[in-house]
Amino acid sequence: MAAAAATLARRITRSGVLPLCRRLPVWGRAARRPPGLPLAPCRAFSNKKIQVDMNESSGVATMKFKSPPVNSLNLDFLTEFCISLEKLENDRACRGIIITSAIPKIFSSGLDITEMCGKSTEHYTEFWRAVQEMWLRLYSSNMVTLAVVNGSSPAGGCLIALSCDYRIMADNPKYTIGLNEAQLGIVAPFWFKDTFVNVVGQRVAERSLQLGSLYPAPEALKFGIVDELVPEEKLQEKATAVMAQWLALPDHARQITKSMMRKAVLDLLVAHREEDIKNFTSFVSKESIQKSLRMYMEMLKKKKS
Amino acid sequence: MAAAAATLARRITRSGVLPLCRRLPVWGRAARRPPGLPLAPCRAFSNKKIQVDMNESSGVATMKFKSPPVNSLNLDFLTEFCISLEKLENDRACRGIIITSAIPKIFSSGLDITEMCGKSTEHYTEFWRAVQEMWLRLYSSNMVTLAVVNGSSPAGGCLIALSCDYRIMADNPKYTIGLNEAQLGIVAPFWFKDTFVNVVGQRVAERSLQLGSLYPAPEALKFGIVDELVPEEKLQEKATAVMAQWLALPDHARQITKSMMRKAVLDLLVAHREEDIKNFTSFVSKESIQKSLRMYMEMLKKKKS
Amino acid sequence: MAAAAATLARRITRSGVLPLCRRLPVWGRAARRPPGLPLAPCRAFSNKKIQVDMNESSGVATMKFKSPPVNSLNLDFLTEFCISLEKLENDRACRGIIITSAIPKIFSSGLDITEMCGKSTEHYTEFWRAVQEMWLRLYSSNMVTLAVVNGSSPAGGCLIALSCDYRIMADNPKYTIGLNEAQLGIVAPFWFKDTFVNVVGQRVAERSLQLGSLYPAPEALKFGIVDELVPEEKLQEKATAVMAQWLALPDHARQITKSMMRKAVLDLLVAHREEDIKNFTSFVSKESIQKSLRMYMEMLKKKKS
Numbered sequence: 084m085a086a087a088a089a090t091l092a093r094r095i096t097r098s099g100v101l102p103l104c105r106r107l108p109v110w111g112r113a114a115r116r117p118p119g120l121p122l123a124p125c126r127a128f129s130n131k132k133i134q135v136d137m138n139e140s141s142g143v144a145t146m147k148f149k150s151p152p153v154n155s156l157n158l159d160f161l162t163e164f165c166i167s168l169e170k171l172e173n174d175r176a177c178r179g180i181i182i183t184s185a186i187p188k189i190f191s192s193g194l195d196i197t198e199m200c201g202k203s204t205e206h207y208t209e210f211w212r213a214v215q216e217m218w219l220r221l222y223s224s225n226m227v228t229l230a231v232v233n234g235s236s237p238a239g240g241c242l243i244a245l246s247c248d249y250r251i252m253a254d255n256p257k258y259t260i261g262l263n264e265a266q267l268g269i270v271a272p273f274w275f276k277d278t279f280v281n282v283v284g285q286r287v288a289e290r291s292l293q294l295g296s297l298y299p300a301p302e303a304l305k306f307g308i309v310d311e312l313v314p315e316e317k318l319q320e321k322a323t324a325v326m327a328q329w330l331a332l333p334d335h336a337r338q339i340t341k342s343m344m345r346k347a348v349l350d351l352l353v354a355h356r357e358e359d360i361k362n363f364t365s366f367v368s369k370e371s372i373q374k375s376l377r378m379y380m381e382m383l384k385k386k387k388s
Numbered sequence: 389m390a391a392a393a394a395t396l397a398r399r400i401t402r403s404g405v406l407p408l409c410r411r412l413p414v415w416g417r418a419a420r421r422p423p424g425l426p427l428a429p430c431r432a433f434s435n436k437k438i439q440v441d442m443n444e445s446s447g448v449a450t451m452k453f454k455s456p457p458v459n460s461l462n463l464d465f466l467t468e469f470c471i472s473l474e475k476l477e478n479d480r481a482c483r484g485i486i487i488t489s490a491i492p493k494i495f496s497s498g499l500d501i502t503e504m505c506g507k508s509t510e511h512y513t514e515f516w517r518a519v520q521e522m523w524l525r526l527y528s529s530n531m532v533t534l535a536v537v538n539g540s541s542p543a544g545g546c547l548i549a550l551s552c553d554y555r556i557m558a559d560n561p562k563y564t565i566g567l568n569e570a571q572l573g574i575v576a577p578f579w580f581k582d583t584f585v586n587v588v589g590q591r592v593a594e595r596s597l598q599l600g601s602l603y604p605a606p607e608a609l610k611f612g613i614v615d616e617l618v619p620e621e622k623l624q625e626k627a628t629a630v631m632a633q634w635l636a637l638p639d640h641a642r643q644i645t646k647s648m649m650r651k652a653v654l655d656l657l658v659a660h661r662e663e664d665i666k667n668f669t670s671f672v673s674k675e676s677i678q679k680s681l682r683m684y685m686e687m688l689k690k691k692k693s
Numbered sequence: 694m695a696a697a698a699a700t701l702a703r704r705i706t707r708s709g710v711l712p713l714c715r716r717l718p719v720w721g722r723a724a725r726r727p728p729g730l731p732l733a734p735c736r737a738f739s740n741k742k743i744q745v746d747m748n749e750s751s752g753v754a755t756m757k758f759k760s761p762p763v764n765s766l767n768l769d770f771l772t773e774f775c776i777s778l779e780k781l782e783n784d785r786a787c788r789g790i791i792i793t794s795a796i797p798k799i800f801s802s803g804l805d806i807t808e809m810c811g812k813s814t815e816h817y818t819e820f821w822r823a824v825q826e827m828w829l830r831l832y833s834s835n836m837v838t839l840a841v842v843n844g845s846s847p848a849g850g851c852l853i854a855l856s857c858d859y860r861i862m863a864d865n866p867k868y869t870i871g872l873n874e875a876q877l878g879i880v881a882p883f884w885f886k887d888t889f890v891n892v893v894g895q896r897v898a899e900r901s902l903q904l905g906s907l908y909p910a911p912e913a914l915k916f917g918i919v920d921e922l923v924p925e926e927k928l929q930e931k932a933t934a935v936m937a938q939w940l941a942l943p944d945h946a947r948q949i950t951k952s953m954m955r956k957a958v959l960d961l962l963v964a965h966r967e968e969d970i971k972n973f974t975s976f977v978s979k980e981s982i983q984k985s986l987r988m989y990m991e992m993l994k995k996k997k998s
Contacts, residue, residue, distance in 0.1 A: 248598065268943040270950050281590045285891045286917060289954040293858065293947050294939065307591060329599065333573040333680065337598050340575050344594040375943065553903065586895045612896060634904065638878040638985065642903050645880050649899040 132160045134185060135167050142178040143326055144171050149185035156239045157195035161213040168220045178334060179227035179326050182247065183318075184234055188258070193238030196267075199367050200376050207364040214239070215356060218274065222246040223349050225338045227329040231322045232309060236260040237297055238271075244309070245278045248329065248341070251321055252300050254312035259297040261308065266295035268375030270366075272359060277348040283307045437465045439490060440472050447483040448631055449476050454490035461544045462500035466518040473525045483639060484532035484631050487552065488623075489539055493563070498543030501572075504672050505681050512669040519544070520661060523579065527551040528654050530643045532634040536627045537614060541565040542602055543576075549614070550583045553634065553646070556626055557605050559617035564602040566613070571600035573680030575671075577664060582653040588612045742770045744795060745777050752788040753936055754781050759795035766849045767805035771823040778830045788944060789837035789936050792857065793928075794844055798868070803848030806877075809977050810986050817974040824849070825966060828884065832856040833959050835948045837939040841932045842919060846870040847907055848881075854919070855888045858939065858951070861931055862910050864922035869907040871918065876905035878985030880976075882969060887958040893917045 132150040137143075146167060148154040156164075171177045184190045198210045221228060221243065228247040235258045236244055244250050244260065252260065262279055264271040271279075271292055280288045287306050290296070303309045313321045329337070352359065366372060437455040442448075451472060453459040461469075476482045489495045503515045526533060526548065533552040540563045541549055549555050549565065557565065567584055569576040576584075576597055585593045592611050595601070608614045618626045634642070657664065671677060742760040747753075756777060758764040766774075781787045794800045808820045831838060831853065840854040842862040851870050854860050862870065872889055874881040881889075881902055890898045897916050900906070913919045923931045939947070962969065976982060 249595070265942050265946040265950055268946050270946050270953070273953060276953060281594070283591070284589055284894055285954070286893070289891070289951075290859070290920075292950045292954065293942070295942060295946075310595075332570050332598070332600060335676075336570040336573045336575050336600075340570055340597045341594070343575070343578060343581060344590070344597065371945075554900070586899070588896070589894055615900075637875050637903070637905060640981075641875040641878045641880050641905075645875055645902045646899070648880070648883060648886060649895070649902065 130163050130167070132163050133167055135171070137171075137174075137177060139176060141323075141326075142176055142330065143181060143323075144177050144179070145181045145183065147183055147185040148191055151186060153189045153192035154184055154186055154240070155192045155195040156214070156217075157198050158210050158213055160195075161210075161217050165213070165216050165220055168217075168224065172220070172224060172226065177226060178330055179229065180224075181229045181231055181322050181326060182243065183231035183322075187234065189234040189240075190230075190232045190236035190258075190260075191240030191243060192235075193240045193242075196376055196380055200373060200380065204364050204368065207367055208360055211360050211363045212356075215274075215352060215359065218242065218246060218278070219349065219352065222278065222345055223342070225334075225341075227326060227337070229322060229326055229329070231318050232258070232260060233315065233318055234258055235297075237263050238267075241308070242275055242278060245282050249325055250309040251311045251313050251318065251325065252303060252309040253315040253318060254300055255315060256299040256301055258300050260300070260303045261295070261297040262292055263295040263297045265293060267379050269372065272363065274348065274352045274359070277351065281345070281348060435468050435472070437468050438472055440476070442476075442479075442482060444481060446628075446631075447481055447635065448486060448628075449482050449484070450486045450488065452488055452490040453496055456491060458494045458497035459489055459491055459545070460497045460500040461519070461522075462503050463515050463518055465500075466515075466522050470518070470521050470525055473522075473529065477525070477529060477531065482531060483635055484534065485529075486534045486536055486627050486631060487548065488536035488627075492539065494539040494545075495535075495537045495541035495563075495565075496545030496548060497540070498545045498547075501681055501685055505678060505685065509669050509673065512672055513665055516665050516668045517661075520579075520657060520664065523547065523551060523583070524654065524657065527583065527650055528647070530639070530646075532631060532642070534627060534631055534634070536623050537563070537565060538620065538623055539563055540602075542568050543572075546613075547580055547583060550587050554630055555614040556616045556618050556623065556630065557608060557614040558620040558623060559605055560620060561604040561606055563605050565605070565608045566600070566602040567597055568600040568602050570598060572684050574677065577668065579653065579657045579664070582656065586650070586653060740773050740777070742773050743777055745781070747781075747784075747787060749786060751933075751936075752786055752940065753791060753933075754787050754789070755791045755793065757793055757795040758801055761796060763799045763802035764794055764796055764850070765802045765805040766824070766827075767808050768820050768823055770805075771820075771827050775823070775826050775830055778827075778834065782830070782834060782836065787836060788940055789839065790834075791839045791841055791932050791936060792853065793841035793932075797844065799844040799850075800840075800842045800846035800868075800870075801850030801853060802845075803850045803852075806986055806990055810983060810990065814974050814978065817977055818970055821970050821973045822966075825884075825962060825969065828852065828856060828888070829959065829962065832888065832955055833952070835944075835951075837936060837947070839932060839936055839939070841928050842868070842870060843925065843928055844868055845907075847873050848877075851918070852885055852888060855892050859935055860919040861921045861923050861928065861935065862913060862919040863925040863928060864910055865925060866909040866911055868910050870910070870913045871905070871907040872902055873905040873907045875903060876907075877989050879982065882973065884958065884962045884969070887961065891955070891958060 132148070134147040134149050136145045136147075138145070146164075148160075150160055154160070168180075171180055194214065199207065202210075228249075230244040230247040230250045232244050232250060232252040234253070237259065241260050241262050252258065262271045262275060264275075276288065276292060279292065283291070283306055291298075291306070298306060298308060300309070300312055304312050311321070311325075367376075437453070439452040439454050441450045441452075443450070451469075453465075455465055459465070473485075476485055499519065504512065507515075533554075535549040535552040535555045537549050537555060537557040539558070542564065546565050546567050557563065567576050567580060569580075581593065581597060584597065588596070588611055596603075596611070603611060603613060605614070605617055609617050616626070616630075672681075742758070742764075744757040744759050746755045746757075748755070756774075758770075760770055764770070778790075781790055804824065809817065812820075838857040838859075840857040840860045842854050842860060844863070845868045846854055847869065851872050854870065862868065872881050872885060874885075886898060886902060889902065893901070893916055901908075901916070908916060908918060910919070910922055914922050921931070921935075977986075
């Protein structure tokens, strides 16, 4: 299994576009697992950065981010995330996943800035392909995907939540969520933007992205970034109830419907994936951007100490 | 006139795409009735399943669905609906239509499932073409179209309401409305989805379609599926007032504006009409779908008895 | 400088499409002033119809419409507006503009109807190109653009506000705002519509454009046409605070983000600019439209006297 995972990781991060589209259901055809791929024997498995627990009676897996200090999305995390998603996607017994964090007060801090600072073009390429792959898998998943945002969730962390089918957030105004890239002097790529627009509409997205707004939970609810606020101690219970509601629907009708709603936005990245990687690497390689990112990291360090 | 109606019915349901697009107004050109079509002498006329009353002083026709038990949209109903719409569209005296139900507690139960069960491919083709035709005519109508939703309105019934310019609904939480296809194991086609998105936006549509949500009237208002709730006994009065407000505008400016807003979505079905029919017939012919539909019908029968 | 302005005016209104797109930033490239254009020495300058005051310490310019009686957008006003925008855009010291009115109770009454009545095709062409140019410059501006709507703002006046990044309006229900073209028997062109949809969404736009709705300030807030209501005497103070919030972001990230959000809609007019001019001139030349406009002007005259 380790070898298979390594092969997948290589496929994701080195050899180009994964044949992911094969799995996207089309109208009139119920989604089906591609016969060519082996079914990984997936029951409970634990890895370094994400803990996956499969509840066989309900068909629901829980993925818990546990990468201290802040669940930042570095290359290792993203690779493990993609592998876990693929395993669950290929497991016929798994119909839904709950994504949450094992780290108090933080869901995920987003893309790891150290992966974008002072590295080679090859590294930026590998990293960005993994970010794309994560989103393509999550946004197109045939499973019901439920984000349980039990802490702050800026930038890439927010993207993970936005890519799910439903978002519940801890009712704590100290936790914030949003695509705040502009505050770092960088720009959310077009598919972050498209995912955001699909959730909150063009106007809220335009304003929020330009200002790099991070919203406290109550405002996040008001602007539609999350669907519900729940007291922190009730999150688990609520997640179970929401998931049951979604799983009450016949899978194939729900899957085709989901694909119909998301296909246009997914197709756009699939069609422009290599171009998007080139844009990212050349943008992030600029000295002005490197300077912005170094300043931001220093600011974070000072805050901590 | 019976012969003309029969000819139209044949044109709609057998011989392919009606030259409907000729009637779609384009920017810079006021909508005009095609000179080739004869003006049917349309005053009050009553048929089997829809009662049409024309108020000549106001220029407003009322269409009342009266097909017991639940105004379900079978082939006969759809054909009669299209003929009535065409007659009114071609009547220069008619500027607006009010669509409502003569059956207590139900606006329309949507597409008749018996038309999709155990029939031939030819029948499915004929049926689906009539569904498309109904929507194309209603969504592109040059008349002001007002839905007075005086009862429950699932699936295709909801589509009729969504295709109008304005929706008022009886303020009764027992009445529900929504595109609940997914609950039946089937999928709302892309142009149902597009019509829905144009009314409630991408996010509400994505969630509602995946869950097959039926909303009680107060929630339907909250999510923007209808524009106003009105006590049932005031529906007629309110409808008259709303219609007067819309008819206060010069027809040609309103018509061109409406066309500009709806053209993209209409064009998409016109361009993919035959493909959409093929998708429907092959989808509905699947044994798994037939089974879902039979189970649903049996459930309905049990509910009734 | 007068000669340069005259040259620009000629470029705008006579010789075709300005090479405006050069200025649109693209993903991965920070917006930069085109090296070929000379930097106009822009400090405080006042002209006939718009007063421009530049605050050098904050980098914010205020543009005050002062064209009595109602700041209507005639050819002279539009030309001056475009020249002012270009100057500020080319001034490295200017990062944001506040657009407001020096005339009590009116922001701008919109396009000057006398420019559309009883004139030659050449005149209509020149006028329409200037309207397009104004929108293209304002909607694509690299500067932070803030509309301070301190009076009524119908039609073209509303378009100016909608094209800014943020809108605050005086909290006075006597002031109205909206795209009310349909009430005059004319039609808002597709790019007015696209700008509107980007702010309020498809449904509110469809209804409002068909009815030609003018909304009192509180309703304008409710439907999202403006972002905030502020007591009239606090407008200046609030404008300063809002601008400071937007200028806190790094310019290049904000500019690229803005361009990404607005590019599709801008590109559409750039691609169909000449066609749009032809549509306008042939539409407005129709005798029926001329009659509508004359009637509307007479109604306005009667109201005044």
